[in-house]
Amino acid sequence: MTTLITTDLVLLDADLGTDTTSVIRNLAELVTETGRASEVEGLFADALAREQKTATGVPGGIAIPHCRSEAVLEPTLAMARLNPAVDFGAKDGPADIVFFIAAPAGADNAHLKLLSKLARSLIKKDFTAALRAAATPADIVALVEDALADKPKAAATTAAPVAAAAATVDTPTTRQKRIVAVTACPTGIAHTYMAADSLVLAAQEAGVDLQVETQGSGAVTPLDPAVIAAADAVIFAVDVDVRGKERFAGKPVINAPVKRGIDEPAKMIQEALAAADNPNAHRVPHFGAEEAAENRANSSGESLGAKIKKVLLTGVSYMIPFVAGGGLLIALGFLLGGYDVTDVAKDVVLKNSLFNLPDGGLMIYLGAVAFTIGNLSMSFLVPALAGYIAFGIADRPGIAPGFTAGAIAVFMGAGFLGGLVGGILAGLAAYWIGSWKVPRWLRGLMPVVIIPLLGSIIASGAMLLFLGAPIAALSNGLNSWLTGMTGTSAVILGMILGLMMCFDLGGPVNKVAYAFAVAGLGTGTALNQAPWEIMATVMAAGMVPPLALALATVLDKKRFSLAERENGKAAWLLGASFISEGAIPFAAADPLRVIPATMVGGAITGAMTMGFHVTSQAPHGGIFVFFAIGNVGMFILAIVIGTIVSALGVVALKRWAVRKPVDTLAAAQPAAQAN
DSSP states (O other), rough: OOSSSOGGGGEEEEOOSSSSSHHHHHHHHHHTTTTTTTTTHHHHHHHHHHHHOOOOOOOOEEEEEEETTTSSOOOOEEEEEEEEOOOSSTTOOEEEEEEEEEEEOOOHHHHHHHHHHHHTTTTTTHHHHHHHHSHHHHHHHHHHHHHSSSTTTTTTHHHHTOOOOOOOOOSSSOOOEEEEEEEOOOOOOHEEEHHHHHHHHHHHHHTEEEEEEEEEESOOOOHHHHHHHHHHHHEESSOOTTGGGGGGGTSSSEEEEEHHHHHOHHHHHHHHHHHHHHHTSSSSSOOOOOHHHHHHHHHTSSOOOHHHHHHHHHHHHHHHHHHHHHHHHHHHHHHHHHHTTHHHHHHHHHHHTBBBBTTTHHHHHHHHHHHHHHHHTTHHHHHHHHHHHHHEEEEEEHHHHHHHHHHHHHTOOHHHHHHHHHHHHHHHHHHHHTOOOOHHHTTTIIIIIIIHHHHHHHHHHHHIIIHHHHHHHHHHHHHHHHOOHHHHHHHHHHHHHHHHHHHSSOOOOOOHHHHHHHHHHHOOOOOOOOHHHHHHHHHHHHHHHHHHHHHHHHHHHGOOOOOHHHHHHHHHHHHHHHHHHHHHHHHHSHHHHHHHHHHHHHHHHHHHHHHHEEEEEEEEEOGGGGGGGEEEHHHHHHHHHHHHHHHHHHHHHHHHHHOOOHHHHHHHHHHHHHH
């Protein structure tokens, strides 16, 4: 195992700047200069991104910026004793001791355990006092190696769920309070274990039996179910979802960010004790309507627009798998059986078999089978959309009313818009019914009988009696308008769809354009190919961003970090497969230059595909469903032109539209070297 820290990785009484960005950059440069990272920018970007999620300052004048990065070649600790101290977000003031923990993206568990052990040592006052008193880098290295070699007192408590506080004997009249806790942070290296140890120490001081499950980067040892059952309360000090949260259902709970477990462990213990004695305390929800109410309570601070977006995206994301396979099978049916397969598929499938082939032979039969399976799969489009919109509002009890309302929308001819409305109605109805205060004996029937029954009556009844017909008329009018679009109006529609597909790369705007195309796909015919043209436009434009970024990393490598260049290699395949999200890493790092450039290319591609009447009978697959694309030559040409335009735009903006902070850092580096 390699040495985690050397004297070359220690800076004493160093001036590394006045803010966290400067300190992290200087430490990333130090790690790179010692040969432990392949490049500064990738390591700096990953560490800064982690810092922006949760500040890494902890009480006692300590900071532990850390990350996993593709740029890191071996697990590394870099330490700086700062003068002046820098604010890393701790409540008690700035930090003068900084440990930069850099782990490779695929670090093994043995190294990660050592890094976590160091993080735990930093909450010990004698260890931090020795760090401040150290005279040489060699002294620092010796202190760290001793800390890594010696088993911390609380390590057994938090690394595995065993008793944390001193054992006491329960008597018939008194029983020691028992609390269980889960700690977790996004990286799973430092905060997870520091919060666990801080809570353990606070519990010991309070005379409380605390057992902790650390859901860190290494293997997780779950708490014993008997321990959970005996607990009086639960503490979740987490920045990510708790794994196996249902194990704690019904227990009084204290929820907080993982950093609060480090900053205020004693206060959290007292809050958990108070919750244990309070019959009205907040509790870990059971699955069902109660959990849905919990989720909405947690998101009560969201704006109405954010809530609507989340619900609609939930419906669309669950709908897409239902229709992707179906659309491809329909396209395969056309390939094998021709366009006339739509007229004969049902009869061929029901009246023939592999041993009794129809006129036209095996290809006609296989085409009819593929078309029938695909058509039936596509028939779930609107019910799935409505069902999972209702799920997004009311959780599992909303699914049945939502699917039913979606089926009514299909029956009424209300289509995609009817599914949206029906899903929202079903979700709201299920949520409202689930909020009723009912006797305990009736609670078990609510999610499986009462809510589906009454929710379906309310939502589906409203669709049949009042809303279905007007929405159907609106849908038919919209389809007629789209079918009649030709010439300039079709090109403009293509540009708009192209811009939408490239605006947020898999986000709500992108999903709206895609859902619009998929919803109309089933209405396309040989005589009405407008829905297929829209599908081709959306697919082609959505392929441009990842392909353009992949090309840009080849045209001008030095403008991209090592991690981005690696992402660029993967983006070739993602783009060719019509996975727009392949461009997200680039857009997240540099949105003001990447997104405008990709939107320009997407608009050009969209305009060309609509203008040249390119069609796609498949909802997904990119170039790999070439057999389902009409005028495939123009499809490829439109993508190539859009990709080149976007790639050149990205490179040009990165060269000449330079952000001021980059110039400032570049100017500051020579001065720092001169000092």
